[in-house]
Amino acid sequence: MKIAVSDEILSGVEITPQEAVLDFAVGLYSEGKVTLGRAAEVAGLTQSAFLKELGKRHIPIHYGMDDLKSDIQVVREK
Numbered sequence: 001m002k003i004a005v006s007d008e009i010l011s012g013v014e015i016t017p018q019e020a021v022l023d024f025a026v027g028l029y030s031e032g033k034v035t036l037g038r039a040a041e042v043a044g045l046t047q048s049a050f051l052k053e054l055g056k057r058h059i060p061i062h063y064g065m066d067d068l069k070s071d072i073q074v075v076r077e078k
Helices: 017-030 036-043 047-056 065-077
Strands: none
Touching: 017 036, 017 047, 036 047
């Protein structure tokens, strides 16, 4: 998918293309439309860097009981 926004629409908005992509990825994640891994991929960041960005923006991480159970199972298998 390609998204095009004309310079006229963004006139006066101080944003780089990289910042716009990051904002888009954060929005997708915060709305629950993509996973953390996919959002980080869209943003062009590692998951760790994306998590830090979420923290800066005070956006909660989606981590429920099913995630916890899965993580505990992985640890037990090692």
